[in-house]
Amino acid sequence: MEKLIKLEEKIGYKFKNIEILQQALTHSSYAYSENTPSYERLEFLGDAILNVIIAIYIYIKMPDKNEAFLTNIKAAYINRNFLQSVGENLQLQNFVIAKGLTNYRLDQIVEAIIGAIYIDGGMKESEKFIKKFLLKKEIEPLLDYKNFLKTIVWEKYKSSVHYILYKEEGPPHEKTFYIKVEVDGKQTIGKGMGTTKKEAEIKASIDFLKKMKLI
Amino acid sequence: MEKLIKLEEKIGYKFKNIEILQQALTHSSYAYSENTPSYERLEFLGDAILNVIIAIYIYIKMPDKNEAFLTNIKAAYINRNFLQSVGENLQLQNFVIAKGLTNYRLDQIVEAIIGAIYIDGGMKESEKFIKKFLLKKEIEPLLDYKNFLKTIVWEKYKSSVHYILYKEEGPPHEKTFYIKVEVDGKQTIGKGMGTTKKEAEIKASIDFLKKMKLI
Numbered sequence: 001m002e003k004l005i006k007l008e009e010k011i012g013y014k015f016k017n018i019e020i021l022q023q024a025l026t027h028s029s030y031a032y033s034e035n036t037p038s039y040e041r042l043e044f045l046g047d048a049i050l051n052v053i054i055a056i057y058i059y060i061k062m063p064d065k066n067e068a069f070l071t072n073i074k075a076a077y078i079n080r081n082f083l084q085s086v087g088e089n090l091q092l093q094n095f096v097i098a099k100g101l102t103n104y105r106l107d108q109i110v111e112a113i114i115g116a117i118y119i120d121g122g123m124k125e126s127e128k129f130i131k132k133f134l135l136k137k138e139i140e141p142l143l144d145y146k147n148f149l150k151t152i153v154w155e156k157y158k159s160s161v162h163y164i165l166y167k168e169e170g171p172p173h174e175k176t177f178y179i180k181v182e183v184d185g186k187q188t189i190g191k192g193m194g195t196t197k198k199e200a201e202i203k204a205s206i207d208f209l210k211k212m213k214l215i
Numbered sequence: 216m217e218k219l220i221k222l223e224e225k226i227g228y229k230f231k232n233i234e235i236l237q238q239a240l241t242h243s244s245y246a247y248s249e250n251t252p253s254y255e256r257l258e259f260l261g262d263a264i265l266n267v268i269i270a271i272y273i274y275i276k277m278p279d280k281n282e283a284f285l286t287n288i289k290a291a292y293i294n295r296n297f298l299q300s301v302g303e304n305l306q307l308q309n310f311v312i313a314k315g316l317t318n319y320r321l322d323q324i325v326e327a328i329i330g331a332i333y334i335d336g337g338m339k340e341s342e343k344f345i346k347k348f349l350l351k352k353e354i355e356p357l358l359d360y361k362n363f364l365k366t367i368v369w370e371k372y373k374s375s376v377h378y379i380l381y382k383e384e385g386p387p388h389e390k391t392f393y394i395k396v397e398v399d400g401k402q403t404i405g406k407g408m409g410t411t412k413k414e415a416e417i418k419a420s421i422d423f424l425k426k427m428k429l430i
Contacts, residue, residue: 040282041274047370048270048289055263056333059256067255074263080373118271123338150375155262158295160365160375 007095011113011129015120024116025109027098039112046115049123050078053130068152068214075151077134083107086133145205149181152214159184163201179204188212222310226328226344230335239331240324242313254327261330264338265293268345283367283429290366292349298322301348360420364396367429374399378416394419403427 008014015021023037031038054077058070087106096104118126150161167178179200181190190208194200209215223229230236238252246253269292302321311319333341365376382393394415396405405423409415424430
């Protein structure tokens with residue numbers, strides 16, 4: 001209980017119902033054995049709240065940027081690694097309620113806390129948390145074009161991305177790889193070459209994104 | 216202009232700034248040539264608004280359902296085909312502003328209208344639209360387990376799903392297919408067999424979902 005009050009101070013929000021904060025910290029490993037609710041439903045809710053607050057924020061803040069750019073920035077903010085780092089800064093690992101786990105998914109806990117704040121205090125309060133701990137951090141658009149392509153193809157078309165190695169040239173230590181990228185349900189193909197497969201894949205992704213006018 | 220007023224009556228919301236509704240109907244094919252904004256940014260915003268309204272609604276309405284079930288129901292409501300049907304019921308094809316297109320993505324227009332209502336009237340008004348035109352429809356959880364697996368794997372792990380045919384048996388007209396499904400970054404494998412590849416893939420998806428305790 002003392003611990004929970006300490007966490008409230010850290011996040012700067014006082015819960016009317018402290019049990020909802022407790023639930024946001026309870027991993028299913030503990031929840032199942034003690035027959036108490038886990039954070040998973042709150043994570044589901046918090047994910048959607050986080051998504052919309054970020055979307056509204058960047059929509060308003062960046063009136064000249066197109067949808068593809070906004071999607072890219074949003075992906076950076078809801079990125080698992082970024083949220084994990086937010087959780088680490090808040091030292092959430094000290095507050096997780098779990099059984100026999102040490103490798104906590106703090107990104108999920110961050111989302112669950114956002115969900116808990118929403119349930120307890122409404123959209124404005126969860127927005128405050130997001131502004132304080134996520135949006136005040138400067139963030140760059142993801143430069144990982146493979147990840148960006150995967151994200152935007154999912155968001156726009158609910159389709160998957162496939163990379164195909166269609167040619168290899170040169171001796172083993174000096175190979176050149178030729179990769180094409182295809183998207184289910186799309187005729188456009190992106191192509192790229194490189195000295196590593198990864199490089200060729202990134203170039204193919206950029207080619208595809210340009211052809212589709214997404215960058 | 217008369218057309219826009221007719222559409223306002225249809226959707227039951229009167230815009231303070233009618234230009235934002237016009238933008239929500241403007242396809243990029245027209246927008247580029249006339250140098251006027253297209254619906255794409257509003258679609259980006261509306262997508263996030265729709266997502267959160269649905270998430271909050273089913274979170275509250277289904278207190279006993281787990282995260283996987285909620286994710287499945289949400290996917291059914293934001294499903295492209297479902298949104299397309301909402302657009303068709305509203306006969307949005309008669310209001311789209313485009314050049315040389317006839318095959319309109321009404322699902323995108325529905326999202327753009329939700330974004331436009333949010334900008335013009337706030338969250339409560341967009342919620343009203345969503346309740347009236349989407350949530351009052353009864354919807355079944357998606358029974359398409361391939362699609363469900365793809366969705367939940369993306370939402371939970373930001374990973375892709377791969378189906379691999381690892382065995383084929385029998386003569387051409389009586390084949391049995393053996394499929395395994397893998398998820399990037401996960402050790403668990405789902406397996407299924409069937410007289411068609413699709414059937415085997417669905418069974419493999421169900422096997423995977425069960426092993427991961429997602430259904």
